[in-house]
Amino acid sequence: MTSLPLRTHRLTLAVQFSLLCLLPTVAAAQDAPGNSARTLDTVQVTGSRIKKAELETQVPVQVLTREAIDRTGYTSVADVVQHLTASGASLSTKLNSSGNFGFPPDGGGVGAGAATVDLRHLGPKRVLVLVDGIRWVNESSGSGVGSSVDLNTIPLALVERIEVLEDGASSIYGSDAIAGVVNIITKKNADGGHVEVQYGDYNLKGGDTTSVDMSFGKSGERAQWIVGASWFKQKEVASTEYKWATVPVPGTGLANGSSATPQGRLVFADPSGKTYNITSNTGVTSPVFDPGQAACSNGNVGPRTDDYHCFGTPDRYNFAPNNLLLTPNERKSVFGQVRFEFTPNVSGWFRGMYSERESANQAAPEPFFLGTDAGVYNDWAEKNLVISANNPYNPFGFDLTTMGSSPNLFLIGRRPVEGGPRRYEQEVKTWYAAAGLDGTFEVNQRTWNWDINAMTSESKATQTNTGSYNIKHINQALGDPAACAAIAGCVPLNIFGGPGTITADMLAWISPIVRDRSKNTLSQASANITGELFDMWAGPLSFAAGAEWRRYKGEYHPDPITVAGEYNGVPSGVTIGSYSVKEAYAEFDIPLARGGFWGKSLDMSIAGRYSDYSTFGGTGTGKIGLRWQPADELLLRMSFAQGFRAPSIGELYGTLSRFDATLVDPCNNAASTTPKCVADGVPPGYEQANPQISVVTAGNRELDPEESRSFMAGFVWSPGWAADSNWASKLDLGVTFYRHTIDGAIQAPDAQLILDRCIDTRDAAACASYTRNDRGQIVRFEDILANLGTINTSGWDFTAHWLLPEAGWGQLGFDWKSTWVSRYELINESGQPEPKGPGVEVNDSAIPEWTSTLTTNWDFRNWNANWTMRYIDRLRERCAGANGFPICTDSVADQHWLGATTYHDAQVSWRTDAWMKGVKVTLGVNNVFDKNPPICLSCTLNGYDPGTYDLPGRYSYAKLSMDF
Known part of the structure; x- marks a missing residue:
C-alpha cells in the first residue's frame, strides 16, 4: 500500500x-x-x-x-x-x-x-x-x-x-x-x-x-x-424476570419469532414436484405423512388430517425466555x-x-437450517445434504436432497430444545x-x-x-444409516418428531464443545x-x-x-x-x-x-x-x-465471518409481483423463509x-x-x-438499507451485494x-x-x-x-x-x-x-x-x-x-x-x- x-x-x-x-x-x-x-x-x-x-x-x-x-x-x-x-x-x-x-x-x-x-x-x-x-x-x-x-x-x-x-x-x-x-x-x-x-x-x-x-x-x-x-x-x-422480555418482540405475538421450531418447519417438493410448507402437530413424536393432503404452499393451504398442518405465525418459536x-x-x-x-x-x-x-x-437453543434456502453459508447444509429415505426417522419415503440439478429440499428449520440453550x-x-x-x-x-x-x-x-452443533455430523447422521454406521460414534438423527425425539446419544454425536x-x-x-x-x-x-x-x-x-x-x-x-x-x-x-x-x-x-x-x-x-x-x-x-x-x-x-441480520425483504408475499421485485429475480408467490439472513463480512x-x-x-x-x-x-x-x-x-453498509436500495432504485452496487436462488430466497449477502x-x-x-x-x-x-x-x-x-x-x-x-x-x-x-x-x-x-x-x-x-x-x-x-x-x-x-x-x-x-x-x-x- x-x-x-x-x-x-x-x-x-x-x-x-x-x-x-x-x-x-x-x-x-x-x-x-x-x-x-x-x-x-x-x-x-x-x-x-x-x-x-x-x-x-x-x-x-x-x-x-x-x-x-x-x-x-x-x-x-x-x-x-x-x-x-x-x-x-x-x-x-x-x-x-x-x-x-x-x-x-x-x-x-x-x-x-x-x-x-x-x-x-x-x-x-x-x-x-x-x-x-x-x-x-x-x-x-x-x-x-x-x-x-x-x-x-x-x-x-x-x-x-x-x-x-x-x-x-x-x-x-x-x-x-x-x-x-x-x-x-x-x-x-x-x-x-x-x-x-x-x-x-x-x-x-x-x-x-x-x-x-x-x-x-x-x-x-x-x-x-x-x-x-x-x-x-x-x-x-x-x-x-421481566414480562416484556419473554416474547420475541413485545406486543407482536409470534410474528417476529423464529421459523426454526421444536416441531420443525419443512419446505420441500415430492417426486411429483408438489411443494409443501408444513410442520408437525404439537406433541407428535413419530409423525405420519399423507402426500394426498394440502401442500400449504402456492395457494394450496387447505386443512390436513395427517400429523402435519400448514406452517403459520402461531407455530413460530419464542426464543426470548432463554436470554439474559x-x-x-x-x-x-x-x-x-x-x-x-x-x-x-x-x-x-x-x-x-x-x-x-x-x-x-x-441464547436460545441453537437452531439449524438445512436446504437450498437456508442461506447460512455452509455447504454441508445447503449443497451436500441428502436425508436418506432409509433413515429410520424419515416419514416421507423418499430422499430429501440439496444436491444435483433438481434439489427438492428447500428448508428445514429445527430447534433442538433437547440440547438446552447456547451458553458462552x-x-x-x-x-x-x-x-x-x-x-x-x-x-x-x-x-x-x-x-x-x-x-x-x-x-x-x-x-x-456449549449448546451448539456440528453441521457435518448432522449431515452424516441424516444420511444413509449404513454410511453412518461406518463412522465411529455416528448415530442416526431424528429431526422430524417433536421435542424429546433427539436422544442423548444423538446429541453426543452432533453437540461439540467449541473453544x-x-x-x-x-x-x-x-x-x-x-x-x-x-x-x-x-x-x-x-x-x-x-x-x-x-x-x-x-x-x-x-x-x-x-x-x-x-x-x-x-x-x-x-x-x-x-x-x-x-x-x-x-x-x-x-x-x-x-x-x-x-x-x-x-x-x-x-x-x-x-x-x-x-x-x-x-x-x-x-x-x-x-x-x-x-x-x-x-x-x-x-x-x-x-x-x-x-x-x-x-x-x-x-x-x-458471518453475522445474522434480521431483515425484512421488501418483495415478501404480495409485493413479489411488483416490477421492481420481478426485476430482482423474485417469482410470484415468494415468501421469505427466514427473517434472519446470514451476512458475510x-x-x-x-x-x-x-x-x-x-x-x-x-x-x-x-x-x-x-x-x-x-x-x-x-x-x-x-x-x-x-x-x-x-x-x-x-x-x-447496513444490510437492510442495501436490500431496500436495490429494490427501490436498482442501484448496481447494492444489487451486487446479495444473491437470490431461483425460488427468490436470499442465499448470499456480502x-x-x-x-x-x-x-x-x-x-x-x-x-x-x-x-x-x-x-x-x-x-x-x-x-x-x-x-x-x-x-x-x-x-x-x-x-x-x-x-x-x-x-x-x-x-x-x-x-x-x-x-x-x-x-x-x-x-x-x-x-x-x-x-x-x-x-x-x-x-x-x-x-x-x-x-x-x-x-x-x-x-x-x-x-x-x-x-x-x-x-x-x-x-x-x-x-x-x-x-x-x-x-x-x-x-x-x-x-x-x-x-x-x-x-x-x-x-x-x-x-x-x-x-x-x-x-x-x-x-x-x-x-x-x-x-x-
Whole structure:
C-alpha cells in the first residue's frame, strides 16, 4: 500500500482558518475560574501535554472525583462513564450477547463480557482510553480481535479520579482520540489501609452484586507505594424476570419469532414436484405423512388430517425466555505501584496490574437450517445434504436432497430444545506493566520537566461454547444409516418428531464443545519534555514535545471445527496481524495578552503530531485553541482539531465471518409481483423463509485511516454577584457547542438499507451485494468493510453548579449536566443518509435528543445524602411496517414512540472518625420508583434497548468503608 504524504498543507490551512476565527469566536470549559489567581504546583491535565499551574485549558475536561464516583453507587469504571450525558450505547453486562449478535460487521468480534465507552455516539473505537496518560491494551474478544478497551480490566478500586475530554485530541495523543479521551488517574499516595465492601441486588430477582476492595500504602520523604486487590461478582438475571422480555418482540405475538421450531418447519417438493410448507402437530413424536393432503404452499393451504398442518405465525418459536437481562461477571484483580525519588530532580516509578474475568452470556437453543434456502453459508447444509429415505426417522419415503440439478429440499428449520440453550463462557486474563523516569532541570533559570516511560500489556481470552452443533455430523447422521454406521460414534438423527425425539446419544454425536481463543498485546515507549522557552510580551511561551513508539499485535483462533467449516454457528477463519507506529508531536501555549483591552488574559495553543504507520504510511494532524478570560468571572474558549483513527487489526486482517441480520425483504408475499421485485429475480408467490439472513463480512487490508475535524466553542460564567451571597456560595454556568465530522468512516453498509436500495432504485452496487436462488430466497449477502461513510454530529452541553451557603442545617448543592444532540447524520456509500439520528431508535441503539442529570447533594456534619434524576428524551422507531401491531402508537405513520424516561437514584451515608481512621456506612437505591424501560419493537433482545435504559427493576445496595 502506498504511503500517504505528510499533509502539512492541510495543517497550515487549518491553522490559518482558525486564526481568522479566533477573535469573533468564543469557547467553552468545564471548570470555572476562581476570583483570584491561585499558586499551584505545575500539573498536567487531560487535553494538554504542557504542565502548568493554571488548570483551565482550551478544552472542556469533565473531572469525576472519587467522591462523585462513590455517590453513584456504581461498582465499575464502565458504569460510571456510560452514564455521562455525552455517552452513547456500548457493551456492558446489560448489552452483551455472543449468540444473537454473532460477529458484528466491524471485524472486531462481539467482545463478550466486556464493557466499553462511547462518547458523542461515535462508537467505542473512536474513544481513546488512558491510564495515567498511557494507553491501555484493547480487549480480547470471544469472536475476533477487539478494537476497544474493556473497562472491566481496570478495577474501580485503584481509581483516584476520571478525567473525560469530550473533544478531538489526535494531535495530542494520536489515533483513536476522535470523539474524546477517558483518562483514568490511579491512586498514588496512601498512608495506611482501606477496605470497602458492597452488596446489592435487583428487587430480590437476581443480579446479586458483591464487591470487596482493599488497598494499603505508605508515603515517605523519598518513596510512596500502594498495593491493592479487588474482587467483584455479579450474578445473572434471567429474561423471565421481566414480562416484556419473554416474547420475541413485545406486543407482536409470534410474528417476529423464529421459523426454526421444536416441531420443525419443512419446505420441500415430492417426486411429483408438489411443494409443501408444513410442520408437525404439537406433541407428535413419530409423525405420519399423507402426500394426498394440502401442500400449504402456492395457494394450496387447505386443512390436513395427517400429523402435519400448514406452517403459520402461531407455530413460530419464542426464543426470548432463554436470554439474559443481566449477564454474570466475576472479576479478580491485584495491582500496585511504587515511586522513588533518586535525587531531588530525578524520580522513578513502576506500576503493575493483573486481572482475571469470568463471564457468560446465553441464547436460545441453537437452531439449524438445512436446504437450498437456508442461506447460512455452509455447504454441508445447503449443497451436500441428502436425508436418506432409509433413515429410520424419515416419514416421507423418499430422499430429501440439496444436491444435483433438481434439489427438492428447500428448508428445514429445527430447534433442538433437547440440547438446552447456547451458553458462552469467557475467561479473560489481562496483565499490564509500566515503568518510567521523570525529573526536572533548569534552562536559563526556568524549570523544565521531562519523562521517559515504557509499557507492555496483554489481554488473552478463551470462550467456551456449549449448546451448539456440528453441521457435518448432522449431515452424516441424516444420511444413509449404513454410511453412518461406518463412522465411529455416528448415530442416526431424528429431526422430524417433536421435542424429546433427539436422544442423548444423538446429541453426543452432533453437540461439540467449541473453544475459541483471542489475544491482544500492546507495547509502548515514549519520551516527553515540557517547560517555558522564553518570555513574550504577555508572558512566557510554554511548550511540550515528545516522541512515541507503539506496537499492536492481535490474533483470533476459532475452534478447529469452525475453521474446517463444520460449525453450525458463525463460520470464521484465523485472524493474525500486527502493526507499529512512530510518532512525534509538539505543543505550544502562547500568551497573547495580559490586561488592557483584552481583559485579564488571552492565550492561544497550537499542537501538531506526525504519525508513521507500518500499514498505510504517514499522516499529520493539528489543533488550535483559544482561551480568553475578559474578566475574573467569565471564561471563553474555542478549539479546532484534526483527527484520525487508524484501522484496527480486526478491520485490516479479519477473515471471512458471518453475522445474522434480521431483515425484512421488501418483495415478501404480495409485493413479489411488483416490477421492481420481478426485476430482482423474485417469482410470484415468494415468501421469505427466514427473517434472519446470514451476512458475510471481512476485514480489508486496503482500508485507509478515518479522518476527522472537531470544533468546540462556548463559555463558563461564574457571576461575582452570586458568590458568597445570602443565597449562593458559588454559582457556575457553562455552555459548550461541539461539532465532529468524520470522513472515510470504516463500516460495513447496513444490510437492510442495501436490500431496500436495490429494490427501490436498482442501484448496481447494492444489487451486487446479495444473491437470490431461483425460488427468490436470499442465499448470499456480502458486506465487506470499506471507507464508506461520512458522519456529521453536533450539539450542545449545558452545565450548572449551585452551592448554597453553609447553615445550621448543613449545606446544599445542585449539579446539573445536560446534552442536546442537534444533529447526527451518517451518509452511506451512495450519498444517502441512514436512519440513525437524534431521537431515533434503530439497530438496538438510540441517540436521544436530550439527556440530562441533576444531582442534589446535602452535607450535614457526618451525614451526606444525595438525590439524582436522570432524564432520557423520548424516541421514535418504525412500527414493523404494514403489520400494524396494536401496540404501535401510530400504525398509519408506521411509527412507535418510546416515551421520555426519568430515573431517580438516592443515597445516604454516615461517617465517623471514632473507629480506626474512619468508618463510613452507605445505603442507596438506584431507580427508586422501579421505572421500567419503554417497550422497543425494533430491539432484538428482551424488548428494550439496554444500551440506553437501565435494567428493569430497582437496585438496592449497602456499602461499608474502613480506613486503618
